Amino acid sequence: MQTNRQSKLLIAEIKEKYGEIIGGYDLAKLLGYKSTAAFRQAISRKQIPFSTFNIENRKGKFAYTNDVILWLANLESKGSINMN
Numbered sequence: 001m002q003t004n005r006q007s008k009l010l011i012a013e014i015k016e017k018y019g020e021i022i023g024g025y026d027l028a029k030l031l032g033y034k035s036t037a038a039f040r041q042a043i044s045r046k047q048i049p050f051s052t053f054n055i056e057n058r059k060g061k062f063a064y065t066n067d068v069i070l071w072l073a074n075l076e077s078k079g080s081i082n083m084n
């Protein structure tokens with residue numbers, strides 16, 4: 001399990017790297033999909049654990065980085081992942 005300090009550093013790192021909104025390949029990778037095609041399939045099956053949205057004149061799906069971070073933190077607290 002990570003310490004609170006490590007979690008805060010991870011959150012800051014993700015926010016700095018991706019900004020407030022994350023999409024496309026980066027979002028697929030953070031969710032653990034091997035390809036954007038697999039990610040698109042999960043979206044069509046409504047298997048994404050938070051809201052995704054379109055942005056006008058932009059290709060692909062997007063999510064708020066905070067939603068992704070909360071999802072990752074929830075997985076960690078359940079012991080589903082090891083963030084080391």
